[in-house]
Amino acid sequence: MSGIKIRNLSYQYPTGSDEVLHHINLDIESGKLYALVGVNGGGKTTLCNVIRGFIPHFYKGDLSGEVLIDGKDVRTWDPSELAEKVGFVFQNPFTQISGVKETVFNEIAFGLENLGVEVSIIKKKVQDIIMLFGIEYMQHKNPNELSGGQKQRVALASILVMEPDILVIDEPTSQLDPQGTEEIFKAIDIMKKKGKTIILVEHKMELIAEYADFVIVLQDGQIMKQGRTEEVLSDENTEQYGMELTRYTQLNIEMRKHNMNTDRIPITEKDSIETIKKLILQGVKQ
Numbered sequence: 001m002s003g004i005k006i007r008n009l010s011y012q013y014p015t016g017s018d019e020v021l022h023h024i025n026l027d028i029e030s031g032k033l034y035a036l037v038g039v040n041g042g043g044k045t046t047l048c049n050v051i052r053g054f055i056p057h058f059y060k061g062d063l064s065g066e067v068l069i070d071g072k073d074v075r076t077w078d079p080s081e082l083a084e085k086v087g088f089v090f091q092n093p094f095t096q097i098s099g100v101k102e103t104v105f106n107e108i109a110f111g112l113e114n115l116g117v118e119v120s121i122i123k124k125k126v127q128d129i130i131m132l133f134g135i136e137y138m139q140h141k142n143p144n145e146l147s148g149g150q151k152q153r154v155a156l157a158s159i160l161v162m163e164p165d166i167l168v169i170d171e172p173t174s175q176l177d178p179q180g181t182e183e184i185f186k187a188i189d190i191m192k193k194k195g196k197t198i199i200l201v202e203h204k205m206e207l208i209a210e211y212a213d214f215v216i217v218l219q220d221g222q223i224m225k226q227g228r229t230e231e232v233l234s235d236e237n238t239e240q241y242g243m244e245l246t247r248y249t250q251l252n253i254e255m256r257k258h259n260m261n262t263d264r265i266p267i268t269e270k271d272s273i274e275t276i277k278k279l280i281l282q283g284v285k286q
């Protein structure tokens with residue numbers, strides 16, 4: 001179980017003329033899923049890079065404030081230990097696949113091999129992950145011959161097999177069709193149920209509404225809004241930060257303009273059906 005505490009964090013890239021993160025304060029509770037949202041260039045990837053220690057270990061620049069992972073500042077973490085603690089899944093699965101392994105099974109085993117883990121343990125762990133992700137059918141395939149969605153699942157599995165406590169996942173579905181997207185979210189949900197702390201950059205609000213515990217809205221390097229998913233996504237004001245509320249919330253807001261007031265503003269399909277059903281039943285009783 002791992003938590004992250006960020007206090008007054010500001011950052012400027014070495015080649016940049018301005019700060020791209022300004023006075024960020026965040027408490028990331030362990031075992032929860034946080035969706036990091038906001039318009040392009042808001043600083044989402046930069047913040048992810050701070051959390052995984054890429055900034056300041058690889059990108060220098062000006063970093064001020066505190067970023068504590070399990071109570072220890074990222075600057076004092078040993079980079080390889082931090083890489084074991086925080087698993088990072090890239091936006092583009094093609095970047096993540098090693099390119100040197102000929103089967104999906106060996107690809108997933110690659111990270112553990114590099115750590116020098118005993119072969120019998122590696123086999124067991126890889127088999128377990130393959131079962132968990134339901135990707136037995138592709139284990140003997142060449143990773144280079146997989147579709148984008150399949151590659152992305154293999155990329156996630158290769159990170160999860162290393163058992164990091166924290167997972168930072170940057171726009172995993174941006175290149176995927178609806179089916180591939182659903183498969184990825186099922187995999188993310190599996191990780192959540194395993195108690196991982198997850199920070200997910202994602203634009204698809206309906207999926208965020210369904211899976212995230214908390215939402216953080218970043219714009220121009222500042223946190224404009226943060227809170228429980230229901231709170232942030234049922235608030236019309238969230239739209240001012242370039243976010244589109246889910247279609248269920250939009251419908252509800254329209255209904256309210258016509259005096260059809262539900263007891264609460266839904267953010268998911270299931271929620272929407274329930275609130276509307278209740279409203280209809282109330283109408284029937286009157």
Ligand SMILES: Nc1ncnc2c1ncn2[C@@H]1O[C@H](COP(=O)(O)OP(=O)(O)OP(=O)(O)O)[C@@H](O)[C@H]1O
Pocket residue numbers: 013014015016020038039040041042043044045046047
């Ligand atoms: N390596 C870099 N050097 C200098 N400036 C950078 C670098 N990487 C990003 N930036 C700048 O930092 C700001 C934040 O970028 P970042 O990629 O973190 O935003 P983002 O919210 O992830 O955007 P997107 O949704 O487009 O991925 C942008 O103004 C960007 O131009």
